[in-house]
Amino acid sequence: MNQTLTAEVTIAVKFSEVDSLRIVWHGHYVRYFEDAREAFGLKYGLHYLDVFGAGYVTPIVKVTCDYKKPLKYGEHALIRATYVDTEAAKLIFKYEIYRAEDMALVAVGETIQVFLEAENQQLYITVPDFFEQWKIKHGLK
Amino acid sequence: MNQTLTAEVTIAVKFSEVDSLRIVWHGHYVRYFEDAREAFGLKYGLHYLDVFGAGYVTPIVKVTCDYKKPLKYGEHALIRATYVDTEAAKLIFKYEIYRAEDMALVAVGETIQVFLEAENQQLYITVPDFFEQWKIKHGLK
Amino acid sequence: MNQTLTAEVTIAVKFSEVDSLRIVWHGHYVRYFEDAREAFGLKYGLHYLDVFGAGYVTPIVKVTCDYKKPLKYGEHALIRATYVDTEAAKLIFKYEIYRAEDMALVAVGETIQVFLEAENQQLYITVPDFFEQWKIKHGLK
Amino acid sequence: MNQTLTAEVTIAVKFSEVDSLRIVWHGHYVRYFEDAREAFGLKYGLHYLDVFGAGYVTPIVKVTCDYKKPLKYGEHALIRATYVDTEAAKLIFKYEIYRAEDMALVAVGETIQVFLEAENQQLYITVPDFFEQWKIKHGLK
DSSP states (O other), X not given: OXXXXXXXXXXXXXXXXXXXXXXXXXXXXXHHHHHHHHXXXXXXXXXXXXXXXXXXXXXXXXXXXXXXXXXXXXXXXEEEEEEEOOSSSEEEEEEEEEXXXXXXXXXXXXXXXXXXXXXXXXXXXXXXXHHHHHHHHTTOO | OOOXXXXXXXXXXXXXXXXXXXXXXXXXXXXXXXXXXXXXXHHHTOOHHHHHHTTEEOOEEEEEEEEOSOOBTTOEEEEEEEEEOOSSSEEEEEEEEEETTTTEXXXXXXXXXXXXXXXXXXXXXXXXXXXXXXHHHTTOO | OOOOOEEEEEEEOOGGGXXXXXXXXXXXXXXXXXXXXXXXXXXXXXXXXXXXXXXXEOOEEEEEEEEOSOOBTTOEEEEEEEEEOOSSSEEEEEEEEEETTTTEEEEEXXXXXXXXXXTTOOEEOSOOHHHHHHHHHTTOO | OOOOOEEEEEEEOOGGGXXXXXXXXXXXXXXXXXXXXXHHHHHHTXXXXXXXXXXXXXXXXXXXXXXXXXXXXXXXXXXXXXXXXXXXXXXXXXXXXXXXXXXXXXXXXXXXXXXXXXXXXXXXXXXXXXXXHHHHHTTOO
């Protein structure tokens, strides 16, 4: 039975993130996704530094973002990252961004990461041992 | 017969854009897309300020980016935006990013924008007149 | 007797903020200052939106930052903004940034803001009424 | 007789750089300075990669920026970096930012960098040999 692994972070919209339309510039949502992915990593032991310590880096190979509503200065964003399990040697997260004030859905998105050996930057096409262990530990196997 | 409308811009990778893996941080590609979209707007009279002058703003409702190869500090990116015609009241661009030094394909992507009336931020569900005129002028109708 | 008015915020260093030397890129500290200035505004009723509501905007006319030690990915920054009272029609803050893990001093800085009338963007060369009232309320007069 | 060593770069203000006051957010000027410093490095053989090749990195230890006029979307910035010679083991640049359309002075600033040995991140308190050679080559000694 698979678990749903998820982490959330709430942030205040920054003045420097808002564009001349007085809404968060769309490119910043990619960083919001990263904020939630980092919160996930800290919560479940899959932080960039954990992965690096195991000898891997996990560059992003795909980002998708669908924008539903604007976010304004003075508002807060709740960003949720949910782990999506796959047999492939990939790390997939889905994201939802909500306006924290009323929990209106602001955006949804997805990222896909692959595993490279940190030392030689070679793509790792099977699931690395450390990640198999991580899956077992978190009830995904 | 439809025309292919396309614009290109070449930029140097900035020190501030490179992350601790010594490659351009993935989120900056969304801005690279915007750089090419602005070059397109200036070339074909569809710049943000042209659109605003016609009474509209065109927020992004979807971004996709597929990363193929990393870009490093000291390298240059050639970013190409290609207009994708549609019957819908949308503005669609496809993007290719090349490493200018050897024209290796670095990333591909797409953005979708909608038309809002600038004054009241209401979604415009039919193609605005100014945009119909723009299509005719550029041989798309 | 003057009060010391001060506000603090603690943030995690983001992956996207770290450069190829694996330290926070120096330009991001200006945003760190803004983070603390916003915390100050929320704490003492001098937020951008409060000021705007009173009919003013307060653009930055000077920034200084002295860098003492680097900040690394995985570390946290405690940023403190301290209000510096002046007779002039200016808003002055001093900043200290500490590495939260050991409270080592990472940077110090200062910003100076002036008052413009929001409507016409004209410089206001005397202290605005709302700001005099704010000073009285906070024991600075 | 000392030479004035200077380099310029002209950039278009990006949509993503403009804040809700419809002017370039003040923190981006630090990146504008870096753009001109990189142009200087490429022109005079003092690029980050040249310095790194000689075994050094040159982190910023101080930034100052005085803002004179706002820059708006649709405008262009001409950024000039001028080398300031010093006996100290430091690298000092002064900057002027002009609105390219009418050459109005938009901002002035300064950065100070020090020399660290790339390998061990130790501060180098005398002028490195490679930099002495660079000074001789460019008529500064």
